[in-house]
Amino acid sequence: xxxxxxxxxxxxxxxxxxxxxxxxxxxxxxxxxxxxxxxxxxxxxxxxxxxxxxxxxxxxxxxxxxxxxxxxxxxxxxxxxxxxxxxxxxxxxxxxxxxxxxxxxxxxxxxxxxxxxxxxxxxxxxxxxxxxxxxxxxxxxxxxxxxxxxxxxxxxxxxxxxxxxxxxxxxxxxxxxxxxxxxxxxxxxxxxxxxxxxxxxxxxxxxxxxxxxxxxxxxxxxxxxxxxxxxxxxxxxxxxxxxxxxxxxxxxxxxxxxxxxxxxxxxxxxxxxxxxxxxxxxxxxxxxxxxxxxxxxxxxxxxxxxxxxxxxxxxxxxxxxxxxxxxxxxxxxxxxxxxxxxxxxx
Amino acid sequence: xxxxxxxxxxxxxxxxxxxxxxxxxxxxxxxxxxxxxxxxxxxxxxxxxxxxxxxxxxxxxxxxxxxxxxxxxxxxxxxxxxxxxxxxxxxxxxxxxxxxxxxxxxxxxxxxxxxxxxxxxxxxxxxxxxxxxxxxxxxxxxxxxxxxxxxxxxxxxxxxxxxxxxxxxxxxxxxxxxxxxxxxxxxxxxxxxxxxxxxxxxxxxxxxxxxxxxxxxxxxxxxxxxxxxxxxxxxxxxxxxxxxxxxxxxxxxxxxxxxxxxxxxxxxxxxxxxxxxxxxxxxxxxxxxxxxxxxxxxxxxxxxxxxxxxxxxxxxxxxxxxxxxxxxxxxxxxxxxxxxxxxxxxxxxxxxxxxxxxxxxxxxxxxxxxxxxxxxxxxxxxxxxxxxxxxxxxxxxxxxxxxxxxxxxxxxxxxxxxxxxxxxxxxxxxxxxxxxxxxxxxxxxxxxxxxxxxxxxxxxxxxxxxxxxxxxxxxxxxxxxxxxxxxxxxxxxxxxxxxxxxxx
Numbered sequence: 001x002x003x004x005x006x007x008x009x010x011x012x013x014x015x016x017x018x019x020x021x022x023x024x025x026x027x028x029x030x031x032x033x034x035x036x037x038x039x040x041x042x043x044x045x046x047x048x049x050x051x052x053x054x055x056x057x058x059x060x061x062x063x064x065x066x067x068x069x070x071x072x073x074x075x076x077x078x079x080x081x082x083x084x085x086x087x088x089x090x091x092x093x094x095x096x097x098x099x100x101x102x103x104x105x106x107x108x109x110x111x112x113x114x115x116x117x118x119x120x121x122x123x124x125x126x127x128x129x130x131x132x133x134x135x136x137x138x139x140x141x142x143x144x145x146x147x148x149x150x151x152x153x154x155x156x157x158x159x160x161x162x163x164x165x166x167x168x169x170x171x172x173x174x175x176x177x178x179x180x181x182x183x184x185x186x187x188x189x190x191x192x193x194x195x196x197x198x199x200x201x202x203x204x205x206x207x208x209x210x211x212x213x214x215x216x217x218x219x220x221x222x223x224x225x226x227x228x229x230x231x232x233x234x235x236x237x238x239x240x241x242x243x244x245x246x247x248x249x250x251x252x253x254x255x256x257x258x259x260x261x262x263x264x265x266x267x268x269x270x271x272x273x274x275x276x277x278x279x280x281x282x283x284x285x286x287x288x289x290x291x292x293x294x295x296x297x298x299x300x301x302x303x304x305x306x307x308x309x310x311x312x313x314x315x316x317x318x319x320x321x322x323x324x325x326x327x328x329x330x331x332x333x334x335x336x337x338x339x340x341x342x343x344x345x346x
Numbered sequence: 347x348x349x350x351x352x353x354x355x356x357x358x359x360x361x362x363x364x365x366x367x368x369x370x371x372x373x374x375x376x377x378x379x380x381x382x383x384x385x386x387x388x389x390x391x392x393x394x395x396x397x398x399x400x401x402x403x404x405x406x407x408x409x410x411x412x413x414x415x416x417x418x419x420x421x422x423x424x425x426x427x428x429x430x431x432x433x434x435x436x437x438x439x440x441x442x443x444x445x446x447x448x449x450x451x452x453x454x455x456x457x458x459x460x461x462x463x464x465x466x467x468x469x470x471x472x473x474x475x476x477x478x479x480x481x482x483x484x485x486x487x488x489x490x491x492x493x494x495x496x497x498x499x500x501x502x503x504x505x506x507x508x509x510x511x512x513x514x515x516x517x518x519x520x521x522x523x524x525x526x527x528x529x530x531x532x533x534x535x536x537x538x539x540x541x542x543x544x545x546x547x548x549x550x551x552x553x554x555x556x557x558x559x560x561x562x563x564x565x566x567x568x569x570x571x572x573x574x575x576x577x578x579x580x581x582x583x584x585x586x587x588x589x590x591x592x593x594x595x596x597x598x599x600x601x602x603x604x605x606x607x608x609x610x611x612x613x614x615x616x617x618x619x620x621x622x623x624x625x626x627x628x629x630x631x632x633x634x635x636x637x638x639x640x641x642x643x644x645x646x647x648x649x650x651x652x653x654x655x656x657x658x659x660x661x662x663x664x665x666x667x668x669x670x671x672x673x674x675x676x677x678x679x680x681x682x683x684x685x686x687x688x689x690x691x692x693x694x695x696x697x698x699x700x701x702x703x704x705x706x707x708x709x710x711x712x713x714x715x716x717x718x719x720x721x722x723x724x725x726x727x728x729x730x731x732x733x734x735x736x737x738x739x740x741x742x743x744x745x746x747x748x749x750x751x752x753x754x755x756x757x758x759x760x761x762x763x764x765x766x767x768x769x770x771x772x773x774x775x776x777x778x779x780x781x782x783x784x785x786x787x788x789x790x791x792x793x794x795x796x797x798x799x800x801x802x803x804x805x806x807x808x809x810x811x812x813x814x815x816x817x818x819x820x821x822x823x824x825x826x827x828x829x830x831x832x833x834x835x836x837x838x839x840x841x842x843x844x845x846x847x848x849x850x
Contacts, residue, residue, distance in 0.1 A: 191707045191715040194700055198693045205693050208652055208684060209758065210676030210708040269695045 008274070015262060015278035018311055022285040023047075030292040042165045046288060048173075054284030055172035056081070056248065058277050059231040060255035061262070062176075062183050063113075063224030065276040068259050070217050071200045071268030072120055072127035074224045077255055079138025080112045081232030081248030086145035088233045089153050089242035098157030106229045112138070113225020117218030131221075135252065142244035152241035162237025172234050176277075179230065183223070184273045193271075196220060200268025258283055261311055282311070352415070354379050354542040355400075355431070355511050360409035362395050362566075369395040371566045372409070377511060377542035382533060384553040384574075385546045386586055387563035388638055388803045393546055396563070397513055401426045401433050413510065432504030436516035440500055442489035447471035449488050450503050478502050478532050494525030498532050505536060512536060513544040518552060530556050548638045550579055550842075562586055579842035583637070587805045587838065604628030606663070607797045608766055610649065613658030619644045620822040621658055626766065626797045631788060633812030634801035635837045641821035642801035643685050646770045649799065650682040651675040662765075676709050678766075681759035685770040685801075687748065691755045694744035698736055699725040701743045702757045709762060728757035733783065749780025756787065767791065768799045773807060785811060805834045817841055 026033045026046065036045035060077045067074045088105040092098065112134060119130035145151075153159075164171045187193035198206040199213045207213050228248070236242045261279035264271045286307045290300045313319055355377040362370040370392050377383055387393050398404040400411065402420030411418050413429060420426035423433065440449045447467045448455075456466040471484035480498055488496055497517055504512060514533075518526045533543060533556055545557055553560060554574055561571040562585040570585045607628050614621030619641045626632050634642045647653045649660075651669040660667050662678055669675050672682070684690035693701055702725045707716055716724075725739050732753040736746060743754055752772065759767060769788070773781045788811045792798060802808050808815055815832050817825040817840035825840040 189715070190712050191710075192712040194696070194704075195708065195712050198696055198700075198704060201695045202689070202693045204690050206704075206708075208650070208672050208682060208690055209693075209705045210673045211704070212673055212708070216712070 008272075011263070011272050012275045012278060014315065015275050015282065018261070018314075019278055019282050019285065022282055022289065022307070025289050026285060026292060029289060029294075033288075033292070038168060041168055042170070043168050046292065048170065050281065050284045050288050051173045052170045053287070054280050055176045056231040056235055056251060057254045057258055057283060058176040058280040059179060059227045059234070060224075060251060061258040061276040061280045062180055062273055063220070063227035064252075064255045064259050065262070065264055065271050065273050066183075066187070066196060066220040067127070067224050068256075068264055068266060069196050069200045069268055069271035070220055071203070072217070072220070073131065073256065073266070074116060074221060074228075075128065075131040075252050076112065076116060076134035076138055077224060077228035077231075078248035078250060078252040079135050079142070080109055080225055080228035081235060081251065082142035082242075082244050083112065083138050083145065084109045084229035084232030085236030085242040085247045086142040086151065086244055088158060089151040089236055090145055092153035092155040092158050093151060098155050098161070101155065101158050102161065102233060105233045106226055109225040109227075109229020109232070110222050111225070112228070113222035114218060116225065117221035120221065121214045121217035139244060142242070142247070146242055146244045148244075150241050150243045154240070158233075159237050159240055162234045162239075172238075175230065175234065179227065180273060180277050187273070192216075197269055197271065200271075254283055255280075257308065261308075261315075263315065283308075351378055351380075353377060353412075354414060356412040357396075357400070358410050358412070360396065360399055360411070361407050362399055362404060363407050369566050370399065370406075373563070373566070373568050375561055375568070376571075377544065379540040379542055380537050381558045382537055382543045382545050382556050384557035384560035385544055385563070386553065386560055386582065388586060391563040391586075392566040393563055394515070395566070397433065397515060397544075397546070400513065401431060427504075427508050430508045430510030431513065432508030432511070433513040433515065434497065434500045434504050434517055436519045440488055440496060440503070442496075443487060445485050446475070446482060446488050446491070446499055447484035449499055450474060450484070450506070474502055474506065475499070478535060480528075480532075492525060494521050494528050497521070497525075497529055501529075501532055501536075505541065509541070511542045511544070513546075515546045516548070517545075518547060518549065526552065550582060550637070553582070554579065580838055583838045583842045584834075586637070587803060587834075587841075604630070604795060608649075609661040609664075611659045611661075613648065613655055613660065615644075615648060615653060615656045618653065618821065619648060622823045624649075624816070624823075626799060628765075628797050629792055629795045630813045631792050631798045631800060631811050633808035633815040633832075634799065634818060635803075635805065635808055635815050636818035636841060638803070639821075640818040640841075641823075642803075642818055643770055644821065645818070646682060646685075646768045646799065646801050649675075649766075650680055650768055652682065652684075673708075676705060676762065679762065679764050680766045680768065681705070681762060681764035682768040683752070683755050683759060683770065683772060685774070687751055687755065687774075692743045692751050695742050697740045698729075698734070698743045698746065698754055699739040701754055702728055702761060705758050706761045724761050725757075728754075728761065732757055732787070747776075749776035749784075752776055752784065753780065756784070764796065766797045766799065768801075770801045771803065772800065773802065773804060805837050808832075808837065809834055819843065 030046065033046045036043055036047060064074055064077065084105040087108045088101040091101040091104045116131050116134060119125045119133070120127050161171055166174055187196065195211050195216055198211060199216060203213055232248060235247050258279035259276045260266065261282055262272060262275035264276060286304055290303050295303065353376045357373065357375040359372045359374065360370055361368070361372055373392070373396055375396070385393050385396070395404065399406040401423045402425050403423055413431070418429055420429060420431070444452070450471050451467055455462045456470060457463060458466065468484050475482060475484065478498055480495065482491060482495060488499065501512070517529055521529065536543060545553070547553060557574055559571060559573050560582060562569050562582065564586065572581060604627050606625055608626050610622070610624045612621045612623065634645055636642050648655050649669070651671045651674055654670050660669055667678055669678070693704065699721060703716055703721050710716065728734070729736065729739065734750050734753045734757065736750065743751060746754065772784050785807060788798060788800065800808070800812065809832055812832055815827045815837060816823055817827065817837060819841060827836055827840070
């Protein structure tokens with residue numbers, strides 16, 4: 001068990017170091033960064049903001065991690081957010097309670113995910129193309145639901161999901177942490193995680209080992225759809241309205257980036273949801289640095305790109321190899337003899 | 347004719363080593379002008395490695411290549427092309443969206459005042475193709491023509507560029523009979539021109555039809571070169587498959603076998619394998635023999651549901667069952683260790699432990715994970731029982747040697763306690779020690795009452811453990827041997843379609 005904890009910790013060490021570095025940067029441009037206050041029954045502070053504002057990306061990257069682990073990708077999550085937000089808003093406007101609005105939105109998200117999953121797993125369309133369909137069409141669907149307007153609502157229950165607090169902590173934070181833990185437990189306490197990894201590494205072998213890859217692939221897209229729907233509801237609740245044009249715009253790219261910063265390979269296989277969530281926090285912390293430094297907003301995207309390039313370069317295999325060579329040439333260490341490779345692959 | 351003229355190309359002692367393996371071991375090959383020389387051998391025998399050494403795609407580790415009395419060491423395929431060695435592959439290596447003429451003259455188009463002269467290029471292309479007996483419109487895109495025509499265009503281009511030695515790597519693999527005729531007529535013309543042609547194929551009939559001599563490779567060594575006028579198909583098959591033809595007497599257990607386990611009737615799939623009947627009993631090893639492409643692997647895949655049969659019935663212990671996919675096959679307690687271990691067997695980045703429990707876990711379903719203690723117990727038990735050499739159960743399986751990977755795959759299936767174990771080339775590419783262990787394991791499993799179906803190109807091996815051997819040719823079961831009939835010479839005779847020797 002301790003070995004297991006040790007391994008998990010080792011897996012997320014790079015992400016923890018990067019997060020610490022970016023947070024330190026925040027502290028340098030804004031010394032009050034780590035101050036947290038309790039006012040009017042709610043926690044306030046920049047750190048809380050990072051956790052709160054990062055919620056949509058964090059939710060998206062939970063599903064995205066699983067999709068990418070199967071060697072897929074889900075470009076439609078931003079559009080699904082818009083659809084789910086629109087559905088929740090229109091249900092609330094029609095006088096339904098927040099429970100109905102939330103359930104409806106999640107059901108629509110699941111449906112969207114199922115659509116993607118069927119395209120990928122049954123019709124064997126390349127994931128990037130299959131999910132592009134809904135990425136493009138999704139905003140149209142959302143506009144049809146909102147009838148082209150920004151659909152505002154006043155249901156306090158629904159608003160609470162995005163803007164409320166529980167025990168002083170903003171609800172979105174609790175939602176993404178809870179979902180992250182739940183999905184992690186669901187894949188690691190069952191065999192789901194291993195089977196998903198097996199499909200991502202070698203689908204042919206997995207199929208011949210009797211794994212039902214079709215159902216599993218549909219499931220991961222379905223989970224991704226539900227995560228996106230939840231993110232969409234939170235974003236809509238936060239602004240008390242559904243904006244079909246802008247809700248979740250470009251957020252699919254942030255989610256993919258979070259997964260990559262989390263050290264998960266886009267080629268599928270081994271994955272860590274916790275590392276992806278740390279990736280989402282890193283992205284949000286970068287956003288925070290730019291905001292707090294008071295830089296003119298025109299620079300925002302460029303600075304963000306530079307910081308992210310730096311993070312990715314540090315993680316790139318070439319740099320890792322160079323560092324390894326540097327270390328190896330510095331001090332000769334007794335190395336273990338290689339035991340394998342009696343024969344070569346043909 | 348061959349003895350009078352000097353050879354065009356002479357390879358002496360070509361060796362190529364891969365980490366831990368010898369791919370080519372002092373191979374000699376001599377090509378005379380105007381001869382078609384067939385290069386034969388099963389998969390992994392070293393044919394493609396030899397070709398790659400000749401064309402410079404690989405650097406040879408030892409040996410000399412002499413072309414027209416000059417020693418050469420090509421560094422790349424372009425290099426060897428310039429020297430005069432051209433290659434045409436099974437998959438046509440041209441650009442289907444360009445015209446026939448552009449494909450022929452790509453990179454050396456006839457110019458006119460700094461522009462490509464289309465008219466001149468068309469004329470040159472038409473003339474060139476006419477020499478090969480092909481009248482096609484060179485202005486049409488290449489994709490407008492059949493694979494055979496594309497193949498001839500590829501040959502024409504290669505000959506124009508090189509012109510001394512032409513290597514044809516399975517040029518006829520995806521052609522039908524008429525198209526093969528077309529390619530052969532072109533080969534005859536080139537032969538008359540004095541080119542030396544290396545012809546690689548798995549179709550023995552075609553070898554005898556067009557080739558003058560054949561060199562057979564096995565496990566990276568030349569086992570013989572024969573003038574085909576003096577050799578029979580049996581001789582060649584023997585060279586390809588059998589170490590020697592002495593019929594060994596085996597202390598094979600009397601073929602008393604148990605109840606019928608699986609009964610297949612009229613089982614087949616169009617375009618893949620001719621429908622066949624097959625019954626496998628408990629405690630029986632049924633061997634599948636035949637050359638590459640004869641239907642061994644196809645039979646195994648069909649029974650396991652890796653490919654779905656489109657006709658026929660399957661009965662398991664008398665009850666009708668469906669085998670539409672591997673999952674259903676696993677549910678019926680079937681197991682398959684596939685031929686291509688790397689792409690269809692192991693899940694490279696998962697640990698050895700996870701690879702061993704994968705099939706069992708897949709059968710249980712994802713929501714019922716095997717308890718950790720059970721997983722460790724299983725993995726450790728099989729590592730010990732099969733003597734899998736590894737540093738740790740947590741290491742990725744791709745780091746294991748071929749033999750140990752194969753044992754881990756066997757462990758994966760044995761963990762599911764199969765009723766029928768299908769092994770496709772269980773001993774390919776593994777070291778001698780593991781080889782013997784796997785054969786011993788097959789015999790032990792049979793004694794324990796398991797039903798086994800083993801496809802192998804190693805005839806001695808099949809003879810050693812099979813209680814029955816089914817011989818396939820051209821995707822059809824042609825013969826079944828049982829008891830004392832199972833000898834390497836009988837199998838070879840059946841593969842080569844010659845009258846069977848008297849049973850000893």
